[in-house]
Amino acid sequence: MIAIKAENISKSYRLGTSGAGRLREDIRYWLKKQPVTASLIWALKDVSFEVKQGEVMGFIGNNGAGKSTLLKIISHIAAPTSGRVLGNGRIASLLEVGSGFHGELTGRENIFLNGSILGMKKREIQASFDEIVAFSGVEQFIDTPVKRYSSGMYMRLAFAVAAHLNPEILIVDEVLAVGDVEFQRKCLGKMKEISDRKGKTVLFVSHNTQALLNLCDQVITLHKGQIIDQGNPADVIGSYLKNLQDDYLHQEYDSPDAAPGNDYIRIKKVSLQYDTALFDIRTPFVVRFECWYTDPDPGKLIAGIHLFNMAGECIFDVASKGDLLQPGVISGECRIPGNFLNDGAYYLSVVFVKDTTTRLFYFEGCLSFNVEDYRENTAWFGKWMGYVRPDFPVILNQQNAI
Amino acid sequence: MENNDAWDWEINSGTKWFQWNLPELWHYKDLLLRFVRRDLIASYQQTLLGPFWVFMQPVLTTLIYYLIFGRIVKISTGGIPPILFYLSGILFWSYFSDCLNGTMYTFLQNANVFSKVYFPRLIVPLSSVISHTVRTGIQLFLFLFIYGYYLVTSNITGTFYVLLTPLLLLITAGFGLGSGLIVSVLTARYRDLDYTLQFLLRLFMFATPVVYPTSIVPEQYRFLFWLNPLTAVIETFRAGFFSNEPIYMLPLLISCAEVLLLLLLGITLFKKQELKVMDVI
Numbered sequence: 001m002i003a004i005k006a007e008n009i010s011k012s013y014r015l016g017t018s019g020a021g022r023l024r025e026d027i028r029y030w031l032k033k034q035p036v037t038a039s040l041i042w043a044l045k046d047v048s049f050e051v052k053q054g055e056v057m058g059f060i061g062n063n064g065a066g067k068s069t070l071l072k073i074i075s076h077i078a079a080p081t082s083g084r085v086l087g088n089g090r091i092a093s094l095l096e097v098g099s100g101f102h103g104e105l106t107g108r109e110n111i112f113l114n115g116s117i118l119g120m121k122k123r124e125i126q127a128s129f130d131e132i133v134a135f136s137g138v139e140q141f142i143d144t145p146v147k148r149y150s151s152g153m154y155m156r157l158a159f160a161v162a163a164h165l166n167p168e169i170l171i172v173d174e175v176l177a178v179g180d181v182e183f184q185r186k187c188l189g190k191m192k193e194i195s196d197r198k199g200k201t202v203l204f205v206s207h208n209t210q211a212l213l214n215l216c217d218q219v220i221t222l223h224k225g226q227i228i229d230q231g232n233p234a235d236v237i238g239s240y241l242k243n244l245q246d247d248y249l250h251q252e253y254d255s256p257d258a259a260p261g262n263d264y265i266r267i268k269k270v271s272l273q274y275d276t277a278l279f280d281i282r283t284p285f286v287v288r289f290e291c292w293y294t295d296p297d298p299g300k301l302i303a304g305i306h307l308f309n310m311a312g313e314c315i316f317d318v319a320s321k322g323d324l325l326q327p328g329v330i331s332g333e334c335r336i337p338g339n340f341l342n343d344g345a346y347y348l349s350v351v352f353v354k355d356t357t358t359r360l361f362y363f364e365g366c367l368s369f370n371v372e373d374y375r376e377n378t379a380w381f382g383k384w385m386g387y388v389r390p391d392f393p394v395i396l397n398q399q400n401a402i
Numbered sequence: 403m404e405n406n407d408a409w410d411w412e413i414n415s416g417t418k419w420f421q422w423n424l425p426e427l428w429h430y431k432d433l434l435l436r437f438v439r440r441d442l443i444a445s446y447q448q449t450l451l452g453p454f455w456v457f458m459q460p461v462l463t464t465l466i467y468y469l470i471f472g473r474i475v476k477i478s479t480g481g482i483p484p485i486l487f488y489l490s491g492i493l494f495w496s497y498f499s500d501c502l503n504g505t506m507y508t509f510l511q512n513a514n515v516f517s518k519v520y521f522p523r524l525i526v527p528l529s530s531v532i533s534h535t536v537r538t539g540i541q542l543f544l545f546l547f548i549y550g551y552y553l554v555t556s557n558i559t560g561t562f563y564v565l566l567t568p569l570l571l572l573i574t575a576g577f578g579l580g581s582g583l584i585v586s587v588l589t590a591r592y593r594d595l596d597y598t599l600q601f602l603l604r605l606f607m608f609a610t611p612v613v614y615p616t617s618i619v620p621e622q623y624r625f626l627f628w629l630n631p632l633t634a635v636i637e638t639f640r641a642g643f644f645s646n647e648p649i650y651m652l653p654l655l656i657s658c659a660e661v662l663l664l665l666l667l668g669i670t671l672f673k674k675q676e677l678k679v680m681d682v683i
Contacts, residue, residue: 005409013681076413076520079677084414091411095518102440104447113440116433117519145447 001088003169003201004051004074009083011044011069011225043069044080044225051218053089053168056195056202058216058233060209060240066225067205071095071173074203089168089201092118096173098158103147107138107157110146114161128164136160163190169201170194185382191215209237210343210373211381238278241372248368249273256292264295265352265361268329272348272367280374281389284338287367289350290331299355301325303332308365310345315387322356339391342384343373422673427522437529442536456540460496464488471613480615482644483552489545490643491612494574494636497538499603501578502585504530506599509590513683523676524669527586531579538571549643563642563649570635576661577631583668590679611636631657 044066051057059067072078074085075093100117101110111132115125125132133139136157138149146154172191188211195202195215206212212219212233219236221229229236252269253259259266268290274283287305304319318334347368352360373384446452467488471477479487505527509516512526552558589595610632619627627633634653641649 072517073413077517077677078680079416080414082415084412086409086412088408088410091520093519099519100515102444104444105440109440109443113436116430116436117515117521119430119521120432122432 001053002050003053003055003088004203005086006047006049006070006074007084007086009044009047009070009073009080009085010042011066011073011078012040012042012081014040042225044073046083047222047225047227048083049220049227049230051201051203053201054199055218056204056216058212058219059203059205059222060207060212060219060237061222064224065222067222068095068173069225070222071171071203071205075171087169090119091169091171092165092167093171094162094165094173095171097162098154101146101154101158104145106145107133107136107142107149110157111161114158115164118162118165119167120165124166132160132164135163159187167200169203171203173205185380188215188381208381209241210375213237214381241278241370251366256294259292260363261291261361264293264354266292266294267350267361267363267366268292270350270363270366272369278372279369280372281341281343282338282374283371284336285369286333286335287348287350288331288333290329291352293325293327293330295327295354295360298325298327299358301330301360302353302356304351304353305334305348306351307346307348309387310347313387315341315346319351319353340388341371342386342389343371345370416674416677422669423522427524430521430525433521434525434529434532437525438533438536441529441533456537457544460489460492460541460544463492463496467492467613477614478618480617480640482615482640483556483558486545486549486552486644487615487640488613489548490639491610491636493538493541493545494570494632494639495607495610495612497534497571498574498578498632499607500534500537501531501575502582502603504534505579505582506585506589506596508582508586509679509683513680516680517683524672527579527583527672531575534578535571535575542567558644559646560643561641561646561648563638566638566642566649566654570639573631573635573657573661576665580661580664580666580668583672584664587671587675587679590683606630615640628653628656629660631660633657 047066047070049057059070061067069078071093072095073080074087075091075095077093077095098114100114102113105113111129112122112125116122133142136153136159138153138157141149141153146157149157191202191204191211192215194200202215204212204215216233218231219233220227221236221240229239250269250271251267252271253267256266256268259268261267270287270289272285272287274285276283279285289303293301300322301324302319302322304317306317307315309315320332345368347365349365350363352362354360375381446455449455451458464485468484472479472484472488508523508527508530516523585595585599589599609627610630616624616627616633616637628650634650634657638649638654641647
């Protein structure tokens with residue numbers, strides 16, 4: 001049986017801010033009945049798919065691919081410009097947790113308020129009230145206004161309500177991206193429980209590819225508002241990641257005139273290479289670069305690589321020894337072993353220095369890449385801590401048995 | 403083609419005009435009451451006098467009007483005890499303006515929730531009107547209390563037309579809700595309407611017999627005057643409580659018709675635009 005059927009959904013937004021210009025456009029539209037096409041952007045174009053009952057469907061795509069818009073339409077929050085969605089069963093969306101929480105009200109009042117907003121009946125909330133409170137772990141503060149809660153308590157209470165929803169179709173958007181590690185673990189565990197044991201239909205948008213791989217029966221890739229791939233999670237996610245990375249792993253210039261650099265150094269090529277199909281934490285990789293060295297007064301040249309995570313924190317700074325090189329084309333490389341970086345997004349910069357102190361050129365953020373997660377024999381899906389993730393063995397020994 | 407009836411629900415581009423979906427509204431009645439409760443609890447949190455503000459507002463306003471319009475400007479109250487005269491006007495006026503103000507920002511104030519969760523949006527303005535009805539109901543007791551005092555101490559009389567009071571309240575609420583729904587859609591799109599409307603609302607109070615009786619309005623303008631639904635409401639209320647004369651039936655019927663039309667228009671516009679408006683907020 002089909003739970004959700006989307007038929008040719010399209011959604012356009014008008015660009016520009018509201019104001020006098022809008023009113024004029026609106027009036028022109030009403031008078032002539034002509035749609036304003038000049039400033040339209042299409043967030044979704046002709047998206048159709050079906051989700052079977054009990055299936056977990058994941059959505060993946062870059063920012064702006066239309067994932068959120070799609071979920072909003074299915075959640076009945078935004079209207080499609082054309083097309084329709086048909087469905088069977090009660091639907092509940094978790095596009096955020098704690099919708100409608102009111103700071104002045106107590107935890108107890110907010111459980112009922114939030115529960116009702118999410119579509120629960122009063123008696124349903126009453127029936128699972130004790131469970132919700134226990135799950136949230138804020139028993140002592142249940143009669144305190146939530147504005148006095150810490151943000152962690154607030155989130156836990158909010159999620160506790162959401163976790164006790166009992167819809168036939170559940171829509172989840174990136175809720176897992178917020179909160180601490182413990183909270184994410186709880187969320188993912190609950191999601192798994194909902195899909196595995198209760199046999200609910202789930203639509204799930206996430207950037208956490210590991211979670212998608214583990215939870216979904218099918219994954220859809222959206223790109224610029226269209227479905228470009230659909231199928232079993234491993235294949236779809238694999239090719240999605242591959243496409244994603246190709247854009248940022250390679251830069252090459254044919255002539256020094258167009259190349260980035262200055263009178264001393266011009267970049268010919270920078271690239272990041274690896275041999276496997278997927279770039280995960282186990283994968284060793286090589287950063288290669290070539291440049292035109294045109295310094296009229298050559299000295300001891302040092303090339304360095306600075307690796308940053310997306311928060312801008314430097315993970316490492318490595319450099320060559322410093323060699324007396326003649327002007328011409330110079331190439332270099334740096335090999336980074338597998339089982340070294342933790343999963344996450346990184347970018348790197350290449351720096352050229354002369355005689356230890358003179359910076360010739362800093363090619364900032366020239367390459368960026370994503371290290372995917374990989375886990376074996378573990379039921380833990382939360383974010384693994386740390387900047388690096390070396391495979392150092394940790395060994396347990398039984399000293400004696402009681 | 404598949405049969406549409408086989409599906410529980412359908413989401414479309416919403417080009418049809420009449421998709422009121424009243425059964426769904428009923429399904430969400432728990433949420434409606436929850437919102438009312440929230441409004442009532444939250445609005446008096448961390449105030450010293452708490453719920454007493456429900457009384458304080460009309461009482462203070464009445465006293466000020468009594469001083470300014472009764473004692474200084476000396477506008478006739480048509481033989482009605484001034485305190486009760488002003489209180490009755492203020493009661494209905496503030497009920498109307500609270501309903502209007504409570505509903506006209508529906509989209510702007512709830513943009514956050516509306517962009518994350520679905521429930522029938524109409525629940526929000528309805529809950530606002532209901533919580534103001536509760537407040538007005540309490541104020542009505544205050545009125546009756548003072549009225550009782552005057553009934554004993556002076557020679558005022560009422561007729562059974564006082565039984566029309568629930569209808570009068572209904573018309574007032576309908577007027578506030580109907581116009582509020584229309585305005586809520588418009589203010590979401592064009593923000594500057596907000597300032598204009600607050601200004602107009604202040605003027606409109608003086609076009610309503612709050613601080614003066616309709617009888618002092620020049621004859622040739624009176625027809626225009628009766629077109630204001632609140633004129634008939636307030637005049638009928640005062641006539642019922644303070645005179646032996648029969649009430650003017652025709653203006654009241656016109657008011658009813660106007661408010662019904664406004665409500666119909668408001669709900670239809672609101673339902674049609676409730677999702678689209680969210681794109682521009």
